[in-house]
Amino acid sequence: MLLLALDTATPAVTAAVHDGSAVLASASTVDARRHGELLAPLVRRVLTAAGATPADLTDIAVGVGPGPFTGLRVGLVTARVMALATGARLVGCCSLDVIACSYAPRQSGFVVATDARRREVHWAAYEESGRRVDGPAVDRPVDLAGRLQPGADVVGRGALLYADLLPAADGPLDPDAAVLAEAVVGGAVELLDPEPLYLRRPDVASARPRKPVS
Numbered sequence: 001m002l003l004l005a006l007d008t009a010t011p012a013v014t015a016a017v018h019d020g021s022a023v024l025a026s027a028s029t030v031d032a033r034r035h036g037e038l039l040a041p042l043v044r045r046v047l048t049a050a051g052a053t054p055a056d057l058t059d060i061a062v063g064v065g066p067g068p069f070t071g072l073r074v075g076l077v078t079a080r081v082m083a084l085a086t087g088a089r090l091v092g093c094c095s096l097d098v099i100a101c102s103y104a105p106r107q108s109g110f111v112v113a114t115d116a117r118r119r120e121v122h123w124a125a126y127e128e129s130g131r132r133v134d135g136p137a138v139d140r141p142v143d144l145a146g147r148l149q150p151g152a153d154v155v156g157r158g159a160l161l162y163a164d165l166l167p168a169a170d171g172p173l174d175p176d177a178a179v180l181a182e183a184v185v186g187g188a189v190e191l192l193d194p195e196p197l198y199l200r201r202p203d204v205a206s207a208r209p210r211k212p213v214s
Contacts, residue, residue, distance in 0.1 A: 002056050004082070005181035006043065007063030008075030009095035010114050010157060012174030013038045017050040018181035025049035026178035035074040043078070057088040061184045063095035063175050065197035066122040066136045067114070072196050079194060091184065092192040096124040096136055096156075098180045101188055102172035103155050106130070111148065113141075113158030113166065114174070121158035121166075122199065125149075130188070138199045141165040 001020035008014075013035050016026035025046040029038055047053060062079035065072045076092075083090035096112045103110060106128045113121040116138050123144055124135030139147075141162035148154070148167070155171030162168075183189040 001058050001185075002050075002052055003059040003061060003181055003185065004043065004047070004057050004088075005061045005177040005184065006039065006075050006079060007095055007098065007175040007177055007180060008035045008039060009063045009065040009067030009072045010174040011071075012176075013042055014175060014177040014180075015039070015042045015046045016177035016181045017046050017052060018178075018185055019050075020185060023178045023181055024052075026176070026181075028174075028176060030174065032071065035071045039074055039078055043082075054082060054086050057082070057086050059089045059091070059184075060086075061091050061093055061180055062194055063098060063180060064092035064192055064194060065095055066116070066138065066199045067095060067197075068117055069196075069198060072198070076194060076196055090194050092194040093180060093184060093189050094124070094132070094136060094192065094197065095175045096122065097132060097189045098175040098183060099156050099172050100124070100126045100130050100132070101183045102176055102179050103130075108151055108153070109133075109149060110153040110155060110169070111144070111159075113144065113154050113156045113162075115158050115161055116199075121162065123154075123156075123158065125152075132190075136197060136199065 153169035
């Protein structure tokens with residue numbers, strides 16, 4: 001087995017290679033506006049570090065969000081093209097679940113929140129075990145604050161961004177492809193179809209055709 005994991009659902013661009021026993025290589029960088037420029041070199045870097053080529057891949061796992069339209073589709077399109085070219089099996093995973101897998105120690109139920117822009121957050125709620133019990137959804141931070149159970153921690157970049165409204169706890173800010181790879185290999189996350197979880201319409205809409213002038 002040789003699995004490539006990648007995620008671009010948040011400002012982080014992250015990729016990792018796993019051989020079924022351990023992570024062989026991983027790399028991440030944070031830049032909310034350069035997903036398209038950064039992902040391909042990052043994938044090449046981790047494959048080279050793992051001593052592998054795209055032709056060696058048997059599996060590809062990609063974070064399906066939720067996330068902003070532009071960044072999220074970069075990872076999904078890249079994963080689909082590589083799967084088509086190599087014949088590798090392609091699976092998706094909720095990016096919030098990956099962040100949840102990174103959060104420890106867990107004293108009680110918790111929430112993962114990422115920046116959805118437009119002064120909103122993408123979020124999901126988890127039991128102490130890490131099992132998702134609500135979401136994913138998109139809400140204003142003040143509305144999410146009103147839904148929280150007493151004592152629930154909130155982790156993720158959204159929690160940090162709106163720490164004045166949400167009880168932000170020390171924890172991961174973005175998905176990590178190394179964690180994604182481990183979670184997929186270990187069966188710790190639900191596998192999804194590689195379809196994007198946008199949760200709302202894209203920021204940019206196609207122009208409407210002009211009305212004929214009579």
